Amino acid sequence: MRYGLDFGTTNTTVAIERDNTCEVLPIGANRRPIIPSLIFFPEFGGELMIGQNAIDGYLNSGMNGRLMQSIKSFLPDKNFKGTTVGGQLGYATLEKLISVILSFVKKQADAYVGEQVSEVIIGRPALFSPDPERDALAEARIVNAAHQAGFEEVYVQKEPIAAAFEYERRISGEEIAFIADFGGGTSDFTIMRLGPDHVDKTDRSSDILGVDGVYVGGNNFDSSIMWRRLIKYFGSEIEYKDWDKWLPMPRHLMQDLCRWQRITFLKDRKTREFVKHLLRTSNDAEPIERLIALIEENLGFSLFQTIEKAKHNLSSDMDTQLAFNQSGIVINECISRPEFEELTNTHITKIGSCIDQLLVTSGLAADQIDSFFVTGGTSYIPAVQKVLTDTFGAMKIRTGDAFISVAAGLALSRHNII
Template identity: 40%
Template sequence: MRACGLDFGTSNTAAALPDGTVLPLQPHTQEPRLFRSVLFFPDDEPEIFAGADAIQRYLEDNTGRFIQSVKSFLHSRGFRATQVKGRTYTIEELVAILLRRVRDAAGAHMGEAPEAVILGRPAVFTPDPEADALAQQRLLRAAEIAGFKHVQFLIEPIAAALAYEAQLKRDELVLVADFGAGTTDLTLMRLGPSRREKQDRREDVVGSTGVRIGGDRFDAEIMRHKLLPRFGAGSTYRVRGFSDKRLPIPQHVLAKLLSWHEMSFIREKSTQELLETMLDTSDRKAEIQALYDLVMDNLGYRLFRAIEAAKVQLSKVEQTTLDFEEARISLHEPITRAEFEEFSKPLLDELEQCTEGLLARHPEAEHIDAVFLTGGSSQIPAVRQLYVRRFGEERVRTADAFTSVAEGLGRASAHLKV
């Protein structure tokens, strides 16, 4: 029975063979091994677009429903389903559409679509045990709807550890930190040649934990500190029916601007009416025009791609400019690495506390041989330095930031029992 490993991520999804080969799921794109975890339902045609094709179709004509970061809602009891073009889709059905497209794309390279899968999951979807269990149940059901007959789960940092282990020539005690878009997972694990062929690796795991900090939250801090004033933060508007009563923009509106996957949820009638009132009466009309276009023209995804691009640049240079020109929005905002690190300090502190908490619970952590960092945010200099300060430059190692988990899941699928 054909098997694969599948890393379903908040931003990207990847799949790998039992030998660790990460598959080119979308060979027509610049990043063929990364299948973007997005869907687009155009208004004027029945086809559902997924991955890079969804992004391209959305950018060509955004009249439709663009859905992204659905993984981040798996644990939410409040998000059971959504209406798209008059049809109700459960969260499991939305995830299943993505997983089915990935399964079919993998099948094109394997000769037939895989029926068995090792599916990655965070160390913790959420600290609430019931909500965490709900998230895994939903992900399991989505995989079954997508056509997988046999599904086993492996937490993502263990998968990353297995990818790292493939290159080891001696046994090591390793701290693995996997930085995703929505979460960071940490696992302390014994790895090496003497353990590599074991089918059950549970006894090699010393400890594991996670925290809801990922690339999206680093992006949000840039939005919060650099861009919210450009969309009206700090301005006031006149309340309808009162000639002398003015209010600031409601905090719930500004809060949703920090998450590109939540921004579309404020395109409701009551918010539109509020935006129109602010357009008429704001003391900073140009900024409210920018806010109106950002929300009503569904430009959140494009804006956060520009934010992400600036963040990536700051991993290479000390200063960059965040450029974004759409509708009545014109942003050319300089940002320095020092500023970004200051914005990110609360996140870095939380990451450090999570790491130290794991180490404190396991005395053998005094003998860590290596720290393996993977995932997009591992490339942020301040994140890397957090671990370099704690363990020394010689013990901190990295690999492919975006496919290590998929590679490890693929290697684990070689031992899949069906």
């Protein structure tokens, strides 16, 4: 038996193939097939927690300790070798952090299938990085993490190709399909020739007409809400005095607020001292007090959960109220869908360009594509859907379960095809 393992930036899922059909395994709380890709390290040691338990542990501890998310997005980063997490692990390499999640997932899955499965096919984005060296580093790291998690045989498959295999099981004739997977960290695409007659071929390389991807995912949409609508609450508009000069708030500090995992790094001594200096010298103390509360009380995760919820609401509603009230940080922002679309427009443009570019490099025109299969949580954003319908027409769009098709397709993959 072999697992198909989709270690996502936001969510992780596992599937197996049995009797030519695919089963997604109930590895999560209440037998859910999905776990959030998160680890929580309690402040004073104690057992680390994974997935939904990590969120619960973090909130129950009064947000003391370190909650790590989007670990996958560090994979191509040469400079991020590891971090001090305290407790059982002390210092942990990036591979170790990922292996902790993968071994948790393996344990849940092994318990469900009733055997120790030693073979895995794990997903990777179409492009970890445009720099081939970083791309290779990221893939080597994920393979290494899978070995550390106890898998003996590890294969890698591109996530959009996996999604194509899942879609292929549901069609009755041959199609040239454009597959798009819009996740939390990346948007990945492939154009493939699919059909029931192709399923049993062991070498599918001639069916792959193109693969590409872009480092744009749901996290970027969250960051844009923070950047455009919320950083004013934390001092982006203040000035502070340095000797006899008035200076603006440093941009890099505000940029760090836009990725909540980075907010925890702002607790270092240098930043703390600088923020104290801001409090003494700024022309408006109130936002700096909020900034201090955000950093010192580890409120980044809660704030980003609120942001993410507002984003989700905007997929179905035309406007939403982004309301946050903790430790003196009171935020009330009404965001309409057109405003959201305006402030995230650069992401949509990048996605659209990558799709156009893939058509060009594959030598295909949009009208030569028979179907467009779309998956991943970010595909719920109406502006993302609009890029697709504008290019391919609404009639060609096909959907499945946005959160499990990659794992299912990985389980259905033969390992010699990328």
